[in-house]
Each structure stands twice: as structure tokens, then as C-alpha cells.
Amino acid sequence: MxxxxxxxxxxxxxxxxxxxxxxxxxxxYVNLGGRIYKDWEEISPAEIFQKVREGTAFPTTSxxxxxxxxxxxxxxxxxxxxxxxxxxxxxxxxxxxxxxxxxxxxxxxxxxxxxxxxxxxxxxxxxxxxxxxxxxxxxxxxxxxxxxxxxDHFVRFSVATLEFLKRGGRIGGAQAFLGTLLGIKPILTLKEGRVEPAGRARGERKAREEILRDFQTWAQGRKRIRAFFLFSAEENAVTELKEMVLSSGLPVEEALVSELGAVIASHTGPGTYGFYAYSL
Incomplete structure (x- = not known):
């Protein structure tokens, strides 16, 4: 067949x-400023963020x-x-x-x-x-x-702001992170298909270190792992985390690095980075 x-x-x-x-x-579809765009085909995340900065209403998706x-x-x-x-x-x-x-x-x-x-x-x-x-x-x-x-897979990601997730209604249990503590970086995951909190750290470096520790715990005993790195708008947002994961001594293969499309970026905002992984 x-x-x-x-x-x-x-x-x-x-x-x-x-x-x-x-x-x-x-x-x-992305709905922005009264127009409807096809994800990946008619609008980019960079265009969405630029329009938001210029005062266009936050995007919605369908x-x-x-x-x-x-x-x-x-x-x-x-x-x-x-x-x-x-x-x-x-x-x-x-x-x-x-x-x-x-x-x-x-x-x-x-x-x-x-x-x-x-x-x-x-x-x-x-x-x-x-x-x-x-x-x-x-x-x-x-x-x-x-x-x-x-x-049985691993996923962690961090966002520069929770505002996009909150406005899009996809934040789930991550509402616990809503606050104004300066420099606190939320670390998020997906559990049974919902966005949930996985930790928090003070500053980008600490957030990456915590993500790596979580990954090392998950990876124990696994002989072959494929990792899929994601970023929003700028690839350098995920570069250091990728280097930390690949140099961790764990049996990790870099399978793919890809930018978030316009729909996912509409809910996570600029500066998002993270990765998925599974074992063979």
C-alpha cells in the first residue's frame, strides 16, 4: 500500500x-490588520513583528x-x-x-x-x-x-515575552509566570498537547543551562538522539543553546534547525528559541 x-x-x-x-x-492562516494571510506563503514572522511594533493589532490565527x-x-x-x-x-x-x-x-x-x-x-x-x-x-x-x-520526547522552549501567548489564548498553565520580575525567563514545555511551565531562570544564560540540565536528565540511558532546533525571526537566538546541547557529550544528532512560521510565531513572539528531541 x-x-x-x-x-x-x-x-x-x-x-x-x-x-x-x-x-x-x-x-x-494569520489574521492581521484586517487581512488574512497563508502561513509560510504570504507573510513572514519578521513582517508580523514589524506591523505590531508599528501599532497594528496583535495577530490572530485560524x-x-x-x-x-x-x-x-x-x-x-x-x-x-x-x-x-x-x-x-x-x-x-x-x-x-x-x-x-x-x-x-x-x-x-x-x-x-x-x-x-x-x-x-x-x-x-x-x-x-x-x-x-x-x-x-x-x-x-x-x-x-x-x-x-x-x-516519549523532549521539548523545551523559552520566549522573550509571554504577551503573545497570553493574547493568543495558548498559554495554559504558563499563566503562573505572568508577572513583572525583571530578568526572569520562563521555560516552557508541552504536556499532552498544552503549553505548560517547566521552570524559570534569571537571565538568558541561566535559562539555557536549566534547559540543558532537563535534557540531560531525560537523555540518560538513551543511545541515539535526534534534536530539532527552532527559533523565531533570528537564528542566533538558538545558536548558543544548540552548541551547548551538541557539545554535552550525549549521543545527539543535529537533525534540523528551522525558523518558526508565521502562525506559531504569532503566538510565541520574537526571541523564541528551543528544541524538540526523540530517541531511536
Missing amino acids: KVALVTDSTADLPKPLREGLGVRVVPL QPSPEDFQRTYQEALMAADHVLSIHISAKLSGTVQSATLAAQDFPGRITVFDSQAASLGIGMMVLRAHELLSQGHTLEEVLSELDRIRK
């Missing part, structure tokens, strides 16, 4: 990579429609027997719901998988699924591996 892969734009996979792999992407998914599924099924559709956490977006509704038009031919993640947390699952399918693994074997990664 030939399986096609579909994801959404919040997987934050660079266009040349996803096109090279043949992964189809359904875009989410999921693709079922019709968006129907068109993509129909196209994919012209060249494949089945579609594996991997998406942003249903607790962060209505994207899974739209995909599930669209899948009803193709009985037995679409599998919708809730990653319970965002950004490269989705992307790393898409890439792993492609790898396994290319090696001849069955859909059932791929789903089993994705479920394992969903249950």
Missing part, C-alpha cells in the same frame, strides 16, 4: 525539504477549513492508496477537527494523527514517518512509532 504524507504549515518544515520529500502541506483538506486529500489520493495526515495538537488548534471532518469524505483512506505537539514537534514526526515508509514499513508500524515518539 502506497501512503502519502500530509501535514499542516505549523510543522515548520522548510519548503525545499518538504517539497523534496513530497510531503503535502495545508496552510493555516485553522484550515475542511474544504482545504478535502482538496489536498483528493490530490494525494490520485497518487497513493492512503493518506497519513499529521497535525498540530488539537488542544492548540482546530486543525485536527477540520482534517477529521474532511477525512469522512474518503472512508478508510485517511488516517488523521494528532501529534500533541507544535512546530518541529510535528515536523520531526513527519520526517520519521517518511523515513519509515521509505524503508518499507507498514502504516501500522509507522503509527506505532509515532505514538511512541508522541509519548
